[in-house]
Amino acid sequence: MEWTVLLADEFEAEFLALPREVQDETLASARLLQHFGPQLGVHGWIRSAARGTPI
Secondary structure, three states: OOOOOOOOOHHHEEEEHHHHHHHHHHHHHHHHHHHHHHHHHHHHHHHHHOOOOOO
């Protein structure tokens, strides 16, 4: 079962102001969280963000 990951409306303007690369990394991390939920753990989240590899 996948999690639903939402970005708060208040974050939209800040998100859109970020460089495209940072937006992509943020969305890739959100996709990991969506897929793995709590099994991802903090270390998986950090490793994924550091790689910046979209899923």
